[in-house]
Amino acid sequence: xxxxxxxxxxxxxxxxxxxxxxxxxxxxxxxxxxxxxxxxxxxxxxxxxxxxxxxxxxxxxxxxxxxxxxxxxxxxxxxxxxxxxxxxxxxxxxxxxxxxxxxxxxxxxxxxxx
Amino acid sequence: xxxxxxxxxxxxxxxxxxxxxxxxxxxxxxxxxxxxxxxxxxxxxxxxxxxxxxxxxxxxxxxxxxxxxxxxxxxxxxxxxxxxxxxxxxxxxxxxxxxxxxxxxxxxxxxxxxxxxxxxxxxxxxxxxxxxxxxxxxxxxxxxxxxxxxxxxxxxxxxxxxxxxxxxxxxxxxxxxxxxxxxxxxxxxxxxxxxxxxxxxxxxxxxxxxxxxxxxxxxxxxxxxxxxxxxxxxxxxxxxxxxxxxxxxxxx
Numbered sequence: 001x002x003x004x005x006x007x008x009x010x011x012x013x014x015x016x017x018x019x020x021x022x023x024x025x026x027x028x029x030x031x032x033x034x035x036x037x038x039x040x041x042x043x044x045x046x047x048x049x050x051x052x053x054x055x056x057x058x059x060x061x062x063x064x065x066x067x068x069x070x071x072x073x074x075x076x077x078x079x080x081x082x083x084x085x086x087x088x089x090x091x092x093x094x095x096x097x098x099x100x101x102x103x104x105x106x107x108x109x110x111x112x113x114x
Numbered sequence: 115x116x117x118x119x120x121x122x123x124x125x126x127x128x129x130x131x132x133x134x135x136x137x138x139x140x141x142x143x144x145x146x147x148x149x150x151x152x153x154x155x156x157x158x159x160x161x162x163x164x165x166x167x168x169x170x171x172x173x174x175x176x177x178x179x180x181x182x183x184x185x186x187x188x189x190x191x192x193x194x195x196x197x198x199x200x201x202x203x204x205x206x207x208x209x210x211x212x213x214x215x216x217x218x219x220x221x222x223x224x225x226x227x228x229x230x231x232x233x234x235x236x237x238x239x240x241x242x243x244x245x246x247x248x249x250x251x252x253x254x255x256x257x258x259x260x261x262x263x264x265x266x267x268x269x270x271x272x273x274x275x276x277x278x279x280x281x282x283x284x285x286x287x288x289x290x291x292x293x294x295x296x297x298x299x300x301x302x303x304x305x306x307x308x309x310x311x312x313x314x315x316x317x318x319x320x321x322x323x324x325x326x327x328x329x330x331x332x333x334x335x336x337x338x339x340x341x342x343x344x345x346x347x348x349x350x351x352x353x354x355x356x357x358x359x360x361x362x363x364x365x366x
Contacts, residue, residue, distance in 0.1 A: 033279055033280060034279075034280060034281050034282030034283075035273070035278055035279045035280070035282050037282070038282045038283075051188060051280075051281075052250075053188055053250060053251070053281055053285075054285070055281040055282050055283065055285055058282070058283070059282050077250065
């Protein structure tokens with residue numbers, strides 16, 4: 001499953017980092033503590049968070065994540081937006097909360113694996 | 115140059131987590147007992163005890179700086195210190211305008227009261243002070259600097275409410291005047307663990323919530339006199355001024 005598949009199936013907004021829409025997704029991780037994500041997210045994960053600070057892009061790049069989904073209608077800050085385009089790691093948006101987005105992404109990934 | 119002992123992160127009873135014994139009188143008495151020359155009153159997202167404590171401290175030959183421990187929208191705690199009454203009022207207005215509006219429940223979080231010098235309650239803060247502002251850490255930094263203030267991310271080594279915990283690492287372009295480390299580390303250990311930080315000034319404070327913790331950690335400022343401007347210069351290591359954290363008095 002690629003980032004683009006999730007975008008289509010969950011009707012997510014694509015803010016930036018469009019080059020990375022073909023990134024394959026290996027799993028998901030939901031957390032708002034960047035130190036936690038740095039320690040525990042795996043390569044190729046799609047990361048669900050409400051943090052919009054530009055450090056999210058640094059973490060995504062360091063951990064080689066597939067994409068970031070911002071919840072609750074949040075938008076990336078300007079420098080976060082620019083970093084995403086530079087790195088080619090997409091930032092996506094949903095109006096739903098982390099719980100709901102995580103549940104949907106989880107189901108999609110389970111279906112794909114089964 | 116003279117050495118001044120400064121504890122720049124102290125909560126009063128106004129902070130919901132601040133002990134009821136942290137009255138302005140008791141804070142000044144404890145600071146005196148610990149031979150501190152400079153203290154800073156940094157309640158969570160409020161400055162409403164600063165002026166009284168400044169007056170009481172001055173009567174005891176101690177400089178009490180105006181400030182607050184501000185919570186950013188990323189839930190990063192940062193100490194903000196401002197130079198004078200005019201900027202203190204601006205800071206309070208900024209906090210009032212941007213603190214997310216959640217009502218305090220004193221039974222759950224603790225009382226948030228301002229007292230006078232005789233320890234009579236004169237004000238009760240209704241908004242929960244331990245919630246966050248709707249401002250990013252960069253917006254807070256710019257606002258504090260525009261007021262002529264000092265911006266010091268708090269207990270940056272901690273695993274909660276710190277730059278490291280909330281944002282993973284310390285952004286390289288964040289314009290801070292110093293980094294505050296907690297009592298659980300030392301400047302040497304901290305620098306070793308964060309080798310990506312180039313030259314930065316490190317201070318250590320008590321983050322006291324109880325009178326007996328005041329001065330438990332402090333920073334020695336080597337400078338001309340005890341004033342906000344000298345502190346600013348010392349943090350920049352200007353013209354022979356420097357700071358060193360307890361217990362060392364070594365030159366950096």
